[in-house]
Amino acid sequence: xxxxxxxxxxxxxxxxxxxxxxxxxxxxxxxxxxxxxxxxxxxxxxxxxxxxxxxxxxxxxxxxxxxxxxxxxxxxxxxxxxxxxxxxxxxxxxxxxxxxxxxxxxxxxxxxxxxxxxxxxxxxxxxxxxxxxxxxxxxxxxxxxxxxxxxxxxxxxxxxxxxxxxxxxxxxxxxxxxxxxxxxxxxxxxxxxxxxxxxxxxxxxxxxxxxxxxxxxxxxxxxxxxxxxxxxxxxxxxxxxxxxxxxxxxxxxxx
Amino acid sequence: xxxxxxxxxxxxxxxxxxxxxxxxxxxxxxxxxxxxxxxxxxxxxxxxxxxxxxxxxxxxxxxxxxxxxxxxxxxxxxxxxx
Ligand SMILES: Cc1ncc(C[n+]2csc(CCOP(=O)(O)OP(=O)(O)O)c2C)c(N)n1
Ligand code: SF4
Ligand code: SF4
Numbered sequence: 029x030x031x032x033x034x035x036x037x038x039x040x041x042x043x044x045x046x047x048x049x050x051x052x053x054x055x056x057x058x059x060x061x062x063x064x065x066x067x068x069x070x071x072x073x074x075x076x077x078x079x080x081x082x083x084x085x086x087x088x089x090x091x092x093x094x095x096x097x098x099x100x101x102x103x104x105x106x107x108x109x110x111x112x113x114x115x116x117x118x119x120x121x122x123x124x125x126x127x128x129x130x131x132x133x134x135x136x137x138x139x140x141x142x143x144x145x146x147x148x149x150x151x152x153x154x155x156x157x158x159x160x161x162x163x164x165x166x167x168x169x170x171x172x173x174x175x176x177x178x179x180x181x182x183x184x185x186x187x188x189x190x191x192x193x194x195x196x197x198x199x200x201x202x203x204x205x206x207x208x209x210x211x212x213x214x215x216x217x218x219x220x221x222x223x224x225x226x227x228x229x230x231x232x233x234x235x236x237x238x239x240x241x242x243x244x245x246x247x248x249x250x251x252x253x254x255x256x257x258x259x260x261x262x263x264x265x266x267x268x269x270x271x272x273x274x275x276x277x278x279x280x281x282x283x
Numbered sequence: 284x285x286x287x288x289x290x291x292x293x294x295x296x297x298x299x300x301x302x303x304x305x306x307x308x309x310x311x312x313x314x315x316x317x318x319x320x321x322x323x324x325x326x327x328x329x330x331x332x333x334x335x336x337x338x339x340x341x342x343x344x345x346x347x348x349x350x351x352x353x354x355x356x357x358x359x360x361x362x363x364x365x
Contacts, residue, residue: 037356044345058299062343218337258299
């Protein structure tokens with residue numbers, strides 16, 4: 029921990045939580061993965077559940093999430109994070125268990141695991157980071173890629189006749205009886221980050237009720253894969269991703 | 284006006300500029316210097332920060348710590364001005 033002296037007559041109002049390690053993130057400049065990691069860990073820190081929480085990291089850019097989140101973490105094979113989280117939560121039912129997964133991970137290779145974990149109503153939180161692209165492997169089209177969106181495998185834009193439609197995983201899982209709390213959030217402005225934090229807080233609180241799966245989609249950016257500066261990427265996200273993936277709750281528990 | 288300030292971990296900063304866009308006070312800008320990784324880092328360029336925390340919330344690398352004038356200091360100033 030670097031020590032920072034508090035300036036005279038000032039008080040500390042915001043600093044990185046203890047649950048985020050000092051390891052510098054390997055993510056590209058401006059990538060929302062870092063923001064989502066921190067918000068998750070802020071909630072864990074503020075709820076005082078760092079010792080009782082187990083995270084499951086995916087394959088994708090966030091494969092090294094376990095280096096950054098200062099809690100017990102488990103790495104899963106590509107797409108299988110919700111299945112691994114299922115096992116952990118069933119063996120250790122008093123732990124708070126979450127999986128952290130990209131859209132290539134959760135909505136392509138892991139579609140079956142995702143749908144069945146939620147349909148079984150596993151008492152886990154699934155954090156779904158949707159940047160509409162395979163970031164780690166070089167910006168290929170994902171199932172979530174928007175129509176017309178240029179990626180390294182759709183150089184002329186995604187075309188419906190050949191590549192189908194973008195899949196709305198969050199809308200799909202919200203239909204399942206095992207889903208307890210389903211919401212779509214973002215992390216590209218201070219206001220969206222604040223809302224995301226509230227959603228994550230709720231999801232962790234709901235886990236103790238053992239009533240089913242909490243699912244939080246975070247509409248995210250990938251400046252490198254989208255070939256934009258971070259500021260351009262966030263503008264593009266707002267204008268293009270949000271109309272397709274509108275923010276808000278899709279399923280909230282009746283109290 | 285409430286006064287605040289930020290501490291920016293310049294060796295961690297990747298110069299993504301998201302904090303600059305998030306700051307309602309235009310307090311932040313890219314430095315003309317670079318850090319050891321080769322990034323132009325962000326620095327506080329105006330003494331008008333209010334400690335609103337916006338910059339820290341959007342920083343992906345958790346490089347920003349925010350401070351705000353403490354209540355007792357605010358009280359001191361208020362009582363001095365009456
Ligand atoms: C079984 C298997 N198939 C394919 C890959 C290659 N692979 C690594 S990451 C990835 C996609 C990652 O995309 P996403 O989940 O959207 O995460 P992002 O990198 O965008 O955060 C793929 C296909 C792999 N590692 N393992
Ligand atoms: S490739 Fe995209 S998702 Fe991966 S770290 Fe870079 S910006 Fe983030
Ligand atoms: S705390 Fe608010 S006012 Fe101060 S630099 Fe950050 S965004 Fe600007």
